[in-house]
Amino acid sequence: MSKVSLDDFDRSIISALSEDARISNRQLAAQLNVTEGTVRARLKRMSEAGLVRFTAMTNFSRFEAMRFAIIRIDTKLESSRSVAEGVAKIPNVRSVFTTVGDATVVAMAAVRDFSVDMDEIENAVIGMPGVRTFSTSLTLDSVKYNHNLVKILPTQKSA
Amino acid sequence: MTQTPFPFAETNEVDRAIIDCLRADGRASNQRIAQQVGISASAVGARIRRMEADDILRIALVADFSVENYSLLLVLGIKTSARSALAVAKDLAKLKSILGCSVAAGQHNIEAFAGLTDMEAMTGFVEDDLASIEGIQDVSISIVVDMLKYELDVVPFTAF
Numbered sequence: 457m458s459k460v461s462l463d464d465f466d467r468s469i470i471s472a473l474s475e476d477a478r479i480s481n482r483q484l485a486a487q488l489n490v491t492e493g494t495v496r497a498r499l500k501r502m503s504e505a506g507l508v509r510f511t512a513m514t515n516f517s518r519f520e521a522m523r524f525a526i527i528r529i530d531t532k533l534e535s536s537r538s539v540a541e542g543v544a545k546i547p548n549v550r551s552v553f554t555t556v557g558d559a560t561v562v563a564m565a566a567v568r569d570f571s572v573d574m575d576e577i578e579n580a581v582i583g584m585p586g587v588r589t590f591s592t593s594l595t596l597d598s599v600k601y602n603h604n605l606v607k608i609l610p611t612q613k614s615a
Numbered sequence: 616m617t618q619t620p621f622p623f624a625e626t627n628e629v630d631r632a633i634i635d636c637l638r639a640d641g642r643a644s645n646q647r648i649a650q651q652v653g654i655s656a657s658a659v660g661a662r663i664r665r666m667e668a669d670d671i672l673r674i675a676l677v678a679d680f681s682v683e684n685y686s687l688l689l690v691l692g693i694k695t696s697a698r699s700a701l702a703v704a705k706d707l708a709k710l711k712s713i714l715g716c717s718v719a720a721g722q723h724n725i726e727a728f729a730g731l732t733d734m735e736a737m738t739g740f741v742e743d744d745l746a747s748i749e750g751i752q753d754v755s756i757s758i759v760v761d762m763l764k765y766e767l768d769v770v771p772f773t774a775f
Contacts, residue, residue, distance in 0.1 A: 477674045510675070511639075515670055515672070515770070550766045551766065555757035556757065593692065595717035597701070598716075599701070600708035605730070
């Protein structure tokens with residue numbers, strides 16, 4: 457994705473801020489024994505390369521009855537991109553991938569009122585050209601979740 | 616691409632607008648958020664502190680998968696047999712390559728997401744790691760080609 461390579465110092469910045477992103481650059485610099493300018497410059501470089509970003513996480517456990525639905529769509533190969541783009545526009549869809557293997561498009565949607573929310577998604581998908589079949593799983597209990605690693609899209613790189 | 620709007624019962628419209636600003640930039644200043652949201656900067660600060668104290672919100676630094684050199688990302692759907700899905704999911708969770716897994720209902724009874732550095736790692740993952748877990752009857756694997764959208768910032772806070 458990017459040609460910027462990370463050294464141990466970059467990784468210690470990432471590690472510290474992954475634990476608690478509220479600390480300031482100044483506090484972090486003191487912790488790592490460098491100047492604030494150094495921390496700022498490294499963060500700027502990594503953000504501009506799309507390697508890290510600051511964001512807000514909200515607590516899934518506080519939603520009542522919120523679950524994730526995993527939707528696998530099998531499309532004609534030449535339609536996978538356009539179907540994925542169409543699925544990305546559906547409200548409640550939080551992630552969309554084109555894939556090879558069992559499906560050609562995989563999406564994850566946040567659903568609360570399962571039948572209503574899934575009905576909306578299914579109706580949208582069924583109408584798309586190139587869609588052959590699709591299936592859904594509903595997550596019940598999250599056993600592991602690495603929230604630190606994400607896909608940072610080109611549109612999310614800092615200016 | 617615009618962000619998916621954020622529904623959340625314990626917050627009001629203003630809180631949600633603040634959250635949306637922070638989702639786009641977790642280090643946005645209170646002043647900047649205030650301009651967008653239409654309340655004072657100090658009110659913004661107070662609301663953020665309240666949401667953090669109530670464990671609704673956390674500012675986080677996230678890193679791209681490439682930072683860990685994960686060039687292969689897999690979506691796995693697993694059917695279990697002769698063993699509870701939860702027990703199998705807990706065994707899966709011990710694997711470093713498994714970035715997330717959940718017990719599920721529907722097409723599969725476990726849904727998981729894995730990151731691998733290359734095809735060689737894939738061989739070890741499939742033939743050693745997965746093969747050694749009891750109770751996996753069937754694995755469906757989809758290899759990610761491209762990610763068009765990724766807004767999985769609603770997370771179980773127990774993961775922190």
